[in-house]
Amino acid sequence: MNREGKEPVIAVDGLTKVFGRFTAVDRLRFNVERGEIFGFLGPNGAGKSTTIRMLCGLLSSTAGTATVGGYDINRDPEAVRQNIGYMSQKFSLYKDLTVAENIAFFGGVYGLARPRLRERAGAVVRLAGLDGLEDRLAGTLSGAHQQRLALGCAILHEPPILFLDEPTSGVDPISRRHFWDLIQDLAGRGVTILVTTHFMDEAEFCGRIGFISGGRLVALDTPAAIKRDAVREDLYEVSLADMQRARERVEAVPGVVATSYFGRHLHVFGRPGELTAEGLGRALAEGGMTVNSVERVPVSLEDAFIRLAATGREAAA
Numbered sequence: 001m002n003r004e005g006k007e008p009v010i011a012v013d014g015l016t017k018v019f020g021r022f023t024a025v026d027r028l029r030f031n032v033e034r035g036e037i038f039g040f041l042g043p044n045g046a047g048k049s050t051t052i053r054m055l056c057g058l059l060s061s062t063a064g065t066a067t068v069g070g071y072d073i074n075r076d077p078e079a080v081r082q083n084i085g086y087m088s089q090k091f092s093l094y095k096d097l098t099v100a101e102n103i104a105f106f107g108g109v110y111g112l113a114r115p116r117l118r119e120r121a122g123a124v125v126r127l128a129g130l131d132g133l134e135d136r137l138a139g140t141l142s143g144a145h146q147q148r149l150a151l152g153c154a155i156l157h158e159p160p161i162l163f164l165d166e167p168t169s170g171v172d173p174i175s176r177r178h179f180w181d182l183i184q185d186l187a188g189r190g191v192t193i194l195v196t197t198h199f200m201d202e203a204e205f206c207g208r209i210g211f212i213s214g215g216r217l218v219a220l221d222t223p224a225a226i227k228r229d230a231v232r233e234d235l236y237e238v239s240l241a242d243m244q245r246a247r248e249r250v251e252a253v254p255g256v257v258a259t260s261y262f263g264r265h266l267h268v269f270g271r272p273g274e275l276t277a278e279g280l281g282r283a284l285a286e287g288g289m290t291v292n293s294v295e296r297v298p299v300s301l302e303d304a305f306i307r308l309a310a311t312g313r314e315a316a317a
């Protein structure tokens with residue numbers, strides 16, 4: 001139960017998936033509320049798609065429970081599937097069918113009667129900006145149009161819950177923005193959305209983020225709170241020419257726990273209170289390097305991602 005006394009739309013408790021001897025998803029526990037956009041982040045192989053497939057009633061769990069829209073994913077997967085829309089990581093369109101045929105196919109899968117299908121097909125074509133393209137083979141559409149058609153097919157039956165697995169991979173930045181406008185519209189109308197992405201700008205649009213690494217949930221909070229709290233280290237940004245050499249030098253400085261390239265800068269993570277900008281600058285100068293600047297900077301979502309992924313790997317090892 002949440003604060004308002006309502007059941008969460010997605011409730012996950014101890015959810016686990018083991019393939020052979022490999023634990024892909026490890027005792028996940030989180031809830032998602034109605035109308036929330038919940039971002040699922042984590043490195044390749046972290047277990048995001050496996051979790052989504054279990055929550056969609058497409059893959060049984062090894063242990064733990066979850067309810068989606070009030071239905072148990074293991075006991076009632078058919079009811080779960082009727083209540084959700086799912087956009088898989090590789091868009092599940094039929095490339096050798098036309099736009100209209102794809103929509104009709106998914107309409108059949110969701111059991112829409114003819115008049116409703118006609119009405120919804122029109123709505124989906126308009127929403128996806130596919131007017132005039134109804135007779136084009138899906139495989140000949142641009143990446144952005146394929147993506148919007150895939151979303152359209154996933155919401156054909158107006159599901160209250162949507163699972164979107166990397167819906168914007170391979171789509172240009174302007175089309176990604178347009179796509180997120182659609183997502184935010186749906187959430188505004190009460191649709192609950194769980195979405196995975198590797199784009200940090202998109203993660204910022206999420207109400208909350210669950211960060212998964214090595215199958216485990218290693219952080220769960222709003223983007224602002226993750227930036228503020230998830231990394232318990234001080235971050236310094238170093239600007240200089242020879243980043244590779246600087247990285248080796250800096251990693252030998254006591255108190256430094258990690259470094260990463262950040263655009264044209266080097267990011268240096270230090271144990272709290274153990275580093276100073278002057279100290280880092282001095283260490284580099286003593287190594288014969290010309291430093292343009294060293295400054296303490298706030299943790300960005302990308303920094304948090306990098307550190308959470310690393311600490312998740314260490315914990316799982």
Ligand SMILES: Nc1ncnc2c1ncn2[C@@H]1O[C@H](COP(=O)(O)OP(=O)(O)OP(=O)(O)O)[C@@H](O)[C@H]1O
Nearest residue numbers: 019022024042043044045046047048049050051089
């Ligand atoms: N059917 C399967 N049999 C064995 N291992 C599997 C199976 N499906 C997934 N895995 C493994 O489980 C782990 C998690 O995979 P998953 O696809 O869930 O990761 P992901 O977080 O979605 O990664 P990505 O960001 O690359 O999409 C990977 O190591 C993957 O190889």
Ligand SMILES: [Mg+2]
Nearest residue numbers: 048049050089
């Ligand atoms: Mg995946």
